Amino acid sequence: MVAISGCAMNAAKRFLGETNLFIVVYYSVKRQSLVIDCCGDAFMFAGMRNKKASQSPAGTSTAVEDYLERILELINSKGYARVIDIAGALKISQASVTNMVQRLDAEGLLKYEKYRGLILTAAGKKLARRIAQRHKLLTEFLRLLGVDDRVIHHDVEGMEHHISPSTLRAITAVTRQLQRRPSLRAQLQAGAV
Numbered sequence: 102m103v104a105i106s107g108c109a110m111n112a113a114k115r116f117l118g119e120t121n122l123f124i125v126v127y128y129s130v131k132r133q134s135l136v137i138d139c140c141g142d143a144f145m146f147a148g149m150r151n152k153k154a155s156q157s158p159a160g161t162s163t164a165v166e167d168y169l170e171r172i173l174e175l176i177n178s179k180g181y182a183r184v185i186d187i188a189g190a191l192k193i194s195q196a197s198v199t200n201m202v203q204r205l206d207a208e209g210l211l212k213y214e215k216y217r218g219l220i221l222t223a224a225g226k227k228l229a230r231r232i233a234q235r236h237k238l239l240t241e242f243l244r245l246l247g248v249d250d251r252v253i254h255h256d257v258e259g260m261e262h263h264i265s266p267s268t269l270r271a272i273t274a275v276t277r278q279l280q281r282r283p284s285l286r287a288q289l290q291a292g293a294v
């Protein structure tokens with residue numbers, strides 16, 4: 102199940118007659134899915150149905166995605182990623198990181214050498230970039246709704262793992278509309294406080 106705050110929900114539940122843009126976000130207990138309804142077209146986190154909470158729609162575990170995301174961030178900011186840096190970023194023990202890094206190495210997502218750090222393989226980079234892109238888009242979307250940055254960070258870290266490609270496309274379309282409509286943004290942001 103995706104974690105989305107009441108604040109984000111309230112920000113998205115708006116009917117704006119002036120602009121005729123109608124956005125409703127709700128969690129369907131029956132369907133066990135997060136549904137985003139934009140202008141009458143409902144987009145559902147289809148990938149969430151009948152999935153274990155620890156798996157993304159692509160079948161990758163959320164833990165793997167979190168590791169790859171942090172590793173890419175470290176490489177982009179520092180030029181390298183070491184076990185100690187990853188442990189600090191994820192706030193877990195170095196022993197746990199070492200185990201996971203060895204697993205990711207075995208799965209062909211990175212190359213790990215004990216005293217020389219690690220590098221992402223092409224497959225690892227592709228997955229890491231995909232999650233980073235989802236993180237960026239969802240952050241942008243919630244920020245345009247006027248949601249608080251701390252709430253955004255919390256919600257996006259959950260949503261980014263479970264969102265389906267069709268919902269992501271819908272959110273991308275809504276985000277582009279919001280970027281083009283400052284008056285609509287102002288109304289949404291006023292309601293999100």
Ligand SMILES: [Fe+2]
Pocket residue numbers: 170232236257258261
């Ligand atoms: Fe993230």
